[in-house]
Structures are given as C-alpha cells and as structure tokens.
Amino acid sequence: MRHIISLLLENESGALSRVAGLFSARAYNIESLSVAPTDDPSLSRMTIVTTGTEEIIEQINKQLNKLIDVVKLIDMTGDVHVERELMLIKVNATDGERDEVKRLVDIFHGRVIDVTDTTFTMEITGDGEKLNAFVQALSSITILEVVRSGLIGITRGEKAL
Amino acid sequence: MELIGADIVIQSLKAEGVEFVFGYPGGAVLHIYDAFDKQEDVKHILVRHEQGATHAADGYARATGKPGVVLVTSGPGATNAVTGIATAHMDSIPMVVFTGQVPRHLIGNDAFQEVDSVGITRPVVKHNFLVEDVKDIATILKKAFYVATTGRPGPVVVDIPKDITAARCEFNYPAEIKMRSYNPTVKGHIGQIKRAVDLILSAERPMIYTGGGVILGEASPQLTRFAQRLGYPITNTLMGLGAYPANDKQFLGMLGMHGTYEANMAMHQCDVLIAIGARFDDRVTGNLEKFCPDAKIIHIDVDPASISKNVKVDIPIVGQVAQVLDNFNEVLDSKRKTPNTAALEKWWAQIDEWRSQDCLKYDHNSGLVKPQFVIEQLHDITNGDAFVTSDVGQHQMWTAQYYGFNKPRRWINSGGLGTMGFGMPAAMGVQLAYPDETVVCITGEASIQMCIQELSTCKQYGLPIKIICLNNQYMGMVRQWQEFFYEKRYAMSYVDALPDFVALAQSYGHTGIQIDKPADVRAALEDALSRKEELVFLNCFTDKTENVYPMIPAGAGLNEMILV
Ligand SMILES: Cc1ncc(C[n+]2csc(CCOP(=O)(O)OP(=O)(O)O)c2C)c(N)n1
Numbered sequence A: 001m002r003h004i005i006s007l008l009l010e011n012e013s014g015a016l017s018r019v020a021g022l023f024s025a026r027a028y029n030i031e032s033l034s035v036a037p038t039d040d041p042s043l044s045r046m047t048i049v050t051t052g053t054e055e056i057i058e059q060i061n062k063q064l065n066k067l068i069d070v071v072k073l074i075d076m077t078g079d080v081h082v083e084r085e086l087m088l089i090k091v092n093a094t095d096g097e098r099d100e101v102k103r104l105v106d107i108f109h110g111r112v113i114d115v116t117d118t119t120f121t122m123e124i125t126g127d128g129e130k131l132n133a134f135v136q137a138l139s140s141i142t143i144l145e146v147v148r149s150g151l152i153g154i155t156r157g158e159k160a161l
Numbered sequence B: 001m002e003l004i005g006a007d008i009v010i011q012s013l014k015a016e017g018v019e020f021v022f023g024y025p026g027g028a029v030l031h032i033y034d035a036f037d038k039q040e041d042v043k044h045i046l047v048r049h050e051q052g053a054t055h056a057a058d059g060y061a062r063a064t065g066k067p068g069v070v071l072v073t074s075g076p077g078a079t080n081a082v083t084g085i086a087t088a089h090m091d092s093i094p095m096v097v098f099t100g101q102v103p104r105h106l107i108g109n110d111a112f113q114e115v116d117s118v119g120i121t122r123p124v125v126k127h128n129f130l131v132e133d134v135k136d137i138a139t140i141l142k143k144a145f146y147v148a149t150t151g152r153p154g155p156v157v158v159d160i161p162k163d164i165t166a167a168r169c170e171f172n173y174p175a176e177i178k179m180r181s182y183n184p185t186v187k188g189h190i191g192q193i194k195r196a197v198d199l200i201l202s203a204e205r206p207m208i209y210t211g212g213g214v215i216l217g218e219a220s221p222q223l224t225r226f227a228q229r230l231g232y233p234i235t236n237t238l239m240g241l242g243a244y245p246a247n248d249k250q251f252l253g254m255l256g257m258h259g260t261y262e263a264n265m266a267m268h269q270c271d272v273l274i275a276i277g278a279r280f281d282d283r284v285t286g287n288l289e290k291f292c293p294d295a296k297i298i299h300i301d302v303d304p305a306s307i308s309k310n311v312k313v314d315i316p317i318v319g320q321v322a323q324v325l326d327n328f329n330e331v332l333d334s335k336r337k338t339p340n341t342a343a344l345e346k347w348w349a350q351i352d353e354w355r356s357q358d359c360l361k362y363d364h365n366s367g368l369v370k371p372q373f374v375i376e377q378l379h380d381i382t383n384g385d386a387f388v389t390s391d392v393g394q395h396q397m398w399t400a401q402y403y404g405f406n407k408p409r410r411w412i413n414s415g416g417l418g419t420m421g422f423g424m425p426a427a428m429g430v431q432l433a434y435p436d437e438t439v440v441c442i443t444g445e446a447s448i449q450m451c452i453q454e455l456s457t458c459k460q461y462g463l464p465i466k467i468i469c470l471n472n473q474y475m476g477m478v479r480q481w482q483e484f485f486y487e488k489r490y491a492m493s494y495v496d497a498l499p500d501f502v503a504l505a506q507s508y509g510h511t512g513i514q515i516d517k518p519a520d521v522r523a524a525l526e527d528a529l530s531r532k533e534e535l536v537f538l539n540c541f542t543d544k545t546e547n548v549y550p551m552i553p554a555g556a557g558l559n560e561m562i563l564v
Helices: A015-025 A054-066 A096-107 A128-137 B005-015 B027-036 B050-064 B076-090 B117-124 B134-149 B162-166 B190-202 B212-216 B220-230 B261-269 B321-334 B341-355 B371-382 B394-402 B423-433 B454-461 B476-485 B501-507 B518-530
Strands: A002-010 A032-037 A043-051 A070-075 A081-092 A111-115 A119-126 A143-148 A152-155 B002-004 B020-023 B043-046 B068-072 B095-101 B127-130 B155-161 B168-170 B206-210 B234-236 B251-254 B272-276 B296-301 B315-318 B387-390 B439-443 B466-471 B511-515 B536-541
Touching (some): A002 A152, A015 A054, A015 B117, A054 A070, A096 A119, A119 A128, A128 A143, B005 B162, B005 B168, B020 B423, B027 B095, B050 B068, B050 B423, B050 B454, B076 B095, B076 B117, B095 B134, B095 B162, B127 B134, B134 B168, B155 B162, B190 B315, B190 B321, B206 B220, B234 B261, B261 B341, B296 B321, B371 B518, B387 B394, B394 B476, B423 B454, B466 B501, B466 B518
Parallel strands (some): B020 B043, B095 B155, B206 B272, B234 B251, B272 B296
Antiparallel strands (some): A002 A043, A032 A043, A081 A143, A081 A152, A111 A119, B002 B168
C-alpha cells in the first residue's frame, strides 16, 4: 500500500543522503521525495511517498526514526490529511490548440505562467491523480516538458508534526 | 583556554577518559599526531595496518564495555578502516573513529588522498560527522561519544579536515549533551512487562534465547537471576555466549546454524519464546517459515527497529535489557504464581532426551589432532575464564561450541560481519585493557594471514597474547560447504604455500611452537599459557577433514540439523 511519511530532520549537510541511502541500502521503494527547510531554518521537512507491505512500512518508519538526524516522523496515511503536488508543464500550442489548452487549464484550476508564439507553460497543483488526469487530458497536444515537485502533505485539524 | 584543533581533539579524548587510541599516521592527521607528543594521558598504539587499528579498538570495547577509539589519515587510511568499522557496526560495538580529511578548501577537488569518508562510511556507522569549524570539535566529539555508547551502541566516524586541526579557538568540553533528534529509549513499558510475565508463567515449554544485547547491556546478572528463578532452559547466540554460565545445567548451548541439537530442538518446540537482546539473525532462525511454529514470542530489545524485523512478535518490549529484566524480576517477586512445575518437568525430560544425543561428540581415538579437543583442553586449563578472540571459520564455531564461556565479555568474535583478520588485532585491544589476563586468539591458517602484520605491533608493545592456529591447511568452513553442497569440488579452498608459522613468529621476535599429535596438545597449551611475558604462536596441525556439527543447511528449519 502507498504511504505518506513526513519527517522533520536536522537541516544539516548529509541528512538527505542518510535518508536516501537508507532506502537504497534496504531496498525500500521511494515514489517521491521532497524536502525543504521549514520556518525554523535549522529543520527540514521531508515528505516521502513509498509503497510496501505493512511489515515493510513498519520497518521504514522505525529505520527512519533510528537515523540520528531525524527529529520527528509521522506516517499520515491513516490520518485525515491534505496532499498537494505542483506541476509545471510546457506544451506546443499553435492555432486552435491554444484555446483548447486554455480551456483545460481553467477546468483544472491551473494557471498559464508563460506564453510564446508556439508554447504555453502552465502550473497546476493538486494531488497526484489530478496532475495525471491533466496530463492525460492533454493527450492530443505535444508536451515539451513536465516538472513535478513530488507530493507534500499536511494533516488536517490540530494535530501537527 | 585557546587551543589549536589538534590539541582540542586530544583534550576532548582525555575528558572522555580515553586510555588508548589505535592509529596510523599520515599527512592529514599530522597536527593531531604532533599533539599526541605533547602529553601522556592518552596513549597512542601504533598498528601496522588501519584495519588492525579498528579491530584492536573493537576488541578493547568488547572486553571493557568502553568505547574503542581509532585515528587514521585521509584517503587510504580511511578506506582501510572501513572493514573494521563495518565489523563493529554489525555487532553494535561502541567506537569513535577519527579520519583525517584534506583541508576544507580542497574538499571536492579530488585532492591528494581525498575520499568522501563520510559518504563511504555512512551505511556502516551509527552516525558520522564532518567537522566544518574548529569551534565545533568539542561538541561534535561529545556527541560522537554519546551516540556511540548509548541506546544500541555502534561506531561513529568523525572526519576532520586538516586545516581545522591547526585553527585556534577557546576550548570548553561540554559536561553534558542533549540532542533533540536522539533520545535512546530506556524504560520498558510496565504494562507490557506485566503481560509478558503472565505469558512467561503460563508457559508449558518455555525457552529463553539471548543475544549480544545482554552482554552489551551488562545484563548478565539480571538474566542469570531471571532464568534461575524460573528454572527455564536457556540458549545464547554466537554473540551472546558468556551472558549465562555455560557450566550451568539450564544452559543448552548455542543455537542456530551450528547450535546444539537440544538448543535448536527446544527452540523449535517451545510454546513461549523469551528473546532478549537478540535480533533473529538468519544464522539463528534458519528458514523463517519454519521458525518456532508453536511459540508466542516476547522480545526485549533496546532498538525498536529490531523488533518484528524478521519475526513477528507477540509482546514487544523496547528498553535497556538490564532494566527490563530487573522489572521482570520485581514483577515475579510480587507474584504468588510460580511456573507450571509439572509441565516444566516434562519439558526438561524431553530436553534431556535431546541432550543424550550428545551432538558435540567427536572421535577421541584419532591419530590426528581434533580441533574440538584443542578447545576443550584450553577450556580445562583456563577454567573457561580466559579472554578468547577468534577469526572466522570452523575454528570460530568450535570455539563457540567447546570453550564453554562462563562470563560475559570473554568471547570476542566477529559474528555479524564475519570478518577474517579480526582475531589477532582484537586480542591486542583486549590485552592492552587487561595486561595481566590470559588472552587467547583462536585462528585458522587462512584468517591469521589477513592481519598477520600486527605481530609487529604486539612486539612493540609487549603484548603476550597466545595465538592458537588450528591449521587444517584449508579454508575449512569453505571446504565444508563444498563438501556438503558442491559435491566435494574444493575450488580454491586449499591454503597452499603456507609460511612456516614458527619461523614467522620468531622473525617478529616471538615464540613459535608447532605440534601435530594429539598427545602433545595438552603440554603445548600449558607451555604456551605459562609464558606470561611472551607472545606464543602455537601452530597446531589438525585433522584436515573435520567438519563442524551439527549443521543446519541454508533454507532448513531449526529441527532439520545434520548431525555427526
Ligand atoms: C574477509 C573475509 N573473506 C572471506 C570470508 C569467507 N570465509 C569464511 S570462513 C573462510 C575460511 C576461513 O579459513 P581459516 O581461517 O583457515 O579457518 P577454518 O575454517 O579452516 O577454521 C572464508 C574464506 C570471510 N569470512 N572474511
């Protein structure tokens, strides 16, 4: 099953490679990983999307917790939470395609952030499925580039990491 | 007091109470070596290869419980140390290893003798640090010792760029350290402990299985009290030998791949398994699907990640084993309930039947020296009280099976990584820690050659260790697998072109003895052990074809042993 694990770790050189190294050394899956400093610059927040059996997920949580740089960790899969991912996507759009693309962006509540005579660049946020759906909706259009941030998530309500 | 980085390193070691640093110099650590020269509190032991330094520090740590300390230079110094760091990591041994690094402005430039030591060692350490400022040295060292020695212990690497060891700053060694990201759990959950005790008392066929965690956690007295008040059978893993006296009747011997028939059968048929400071290693469990099919399992370990990693357990208890066992004993004291004596009697009758198989029997009438006999004689002469290190192979298993360790921290071997070359340098560390004790290294003619250069170190520091080489002229353990599983095709396992070990020992300034007859074993051992001031290399030619029994083949269950 797919799990979203969110962690706070010391914002120190090498902390990221400890996490990445753990996943490769123990042959765990990473679907996506995103990391950036938090409001407290000494801490980074990392979101990992991974899959595995319940036993493997339990081990992943324990092994991550065991890393000396990891301050706190939550597997938010079981909690009510919000997931978001940002996608930047650049397509070829000429003539009639331009209206079609604009219409799709509106439907998906995205924004056009750059335009040239032949291209549109758009941003879209949502959960992974919505982004996939948008890419699919563009199937008749030539896609030049797709950049996805990897998923981030936060629990709803008062619970906080 | 303002000091240069190198002096800060040494003063910090002094503040940590470090007696010995095992090391080897080189460009990147020369400031630190210079600092050694200015003081006498922290002694430096010069090895002949960095692998030797790590194993020596490791042996010191295993024998004393104190962290072993290593100092090596950048590049090849650091890479040579990796095997020893990994060895310590696999067996959770507290160590702090300093690696020199090129000056900061050269990092990343492929400078002379530059390697990414933090990167290379990351998967084989508990934690590692790159020092980026002279002001950080003291704090990082404090953290390094704290992390290495608390929770589940392990090696910590501190990589120090050369320029930092020459930079100056005010020196204050922190008295205490707190890390928000590291709080090793110590106390076992009392509710779980009570549930566990209830289960323990309800057992009809109980079994206690303990590992290296009991030794590392200094929990031997608590364990002994716990096991004896219950009267339950107990087995130790390879790493756990000595935690419970081998000469006690409740002790069933070692379990696992080369465990005794009675220990493995009792594991297989028990209804309640009490696992303490053990990690259900594959060499212990055999085929997981066939492991302890009828047992409810209680698992006590300081490392939550050890619990339910390989085997799903019913009652997990995370905590320091000594404390948890104290709690167990207290709860037992407060209970009126006692073990089920009738069931226990039946269980012991069954165990005694298994015991009567005498699975460790061997041929006493052979004209060749049986390796098992050498170990038994050694036990007899030393009362099972010597410090015994070993290398890796058949000789290691025979020592584990036949020496009979009665005390913790006496049996020193590389169980997790299985590192050939470990034995002699480890013995050096032990002998330095305990100059007046008997320290024996049981080795094979293949293993000993992996760190043979340390004979020179032993000479320099006058370390009178006793090396007993069970010389079967084969990589015996490899040969055994080839005999059993590769239709006796002995590819590359014959150890050809052996040196004359007696002459070799003598050329290093030591004493060499050679024997090849059973009748000479006792006298040779007594002779060697009586030479208190000398290192003795006893080269003992043994039966080349002897195998380690019992054996559980890969993929089999604990009840599927090959017996003699
Ligand atoms: C560094 C290293 N290389 C290879 C091995 C694989 N190995 C395990 S036992 C063994 C043979 C050891 O032979 P010897 O030291 O003569 O001991 P014996 O088994 O004959 O007692 C080998 C090669 C190992 N454990 N460590």
